[in-house]
Amino acid sequence: RRRKTGRLLTVTLVPEAMKLIKRYMNTDPASPYLFSLITSGEGTEAAYKEYQLALRNFNYQLMILKQVLGLTSEVSSYTARHTWATMAYYCEVHPGVISEAMGHSSITVTETYLKPFKNKKIDEANVAVISSLKKVYRAGKLLN
Structure with missing residues (x-):
């Protein structure tokens, strides 16, 4: 489900995407999450905080990449x-x-x-x- 709207999304994964997913996917079969960025129970306040932290970190890494590449537009x-x-x-x-x-x-x-x-x-x-x-x-x- 998309976090912002709650709408269910179905995605066909191309081989290139599957290769990346397999490389970084969560290895815990009991986890409801595809990636191990969030470890708290699904739908909990703690999970939401972990999600927000992961998102901030991702955007920070994008900002660094933008600077390294000399990009001027926001990412x-x-x-x-x-x-x-x-x-x-x-x-x-x-x-x-x-x-x-x-x-x-x-x-x-x-x-x-x-x-x-x-x-x-x-x-x-x-x-x-x-x-x-x-x-x-x-x-x-x-x-x-």
């Missing part, structure tokens, strides 16, 4: 989610599918943060249309 645990959604949008995946994959409560949530990219796609379409018109115009001029 966080949400960067991968937003990057996936943006790439899916540019691959012309329907926003409804993106919304479902992200576990959003509605397609409106997804469309809210895809809107800036929609404007960019419109700009790119305009450039492509104008470029095409210029080619047709030049070709017509050469024929006359």
Whole structure:
């Protein structure tokens, strides 16, 4: 389940992801957690605190990686989610599918943060249309 919305997510894992999961997965068969980042009982206040601590640590490590790579944009645990959604949008995946994959409560949530990219796609379409018109115009001029 997605922590933020509580929605159940089903994910098909590609071989590359399975390789990483097997490498880092929790080896305790009694644990309800895939990774051993949280050791407290599921749904407890202690587990939530461990989750928050792990998330802060992850974001801190991302900040260090950002500095090492000389990146100027902000990065966080949400960067991968937003990057996936943006790439899916540019691959012309329907926003409804993106919304479902992200576990959003509605397609409106997804469309809210895809809107800036929609404007960019419109700009790119305009450039492509104008470029095409210029080619047709030049070709017509050469024929006359």
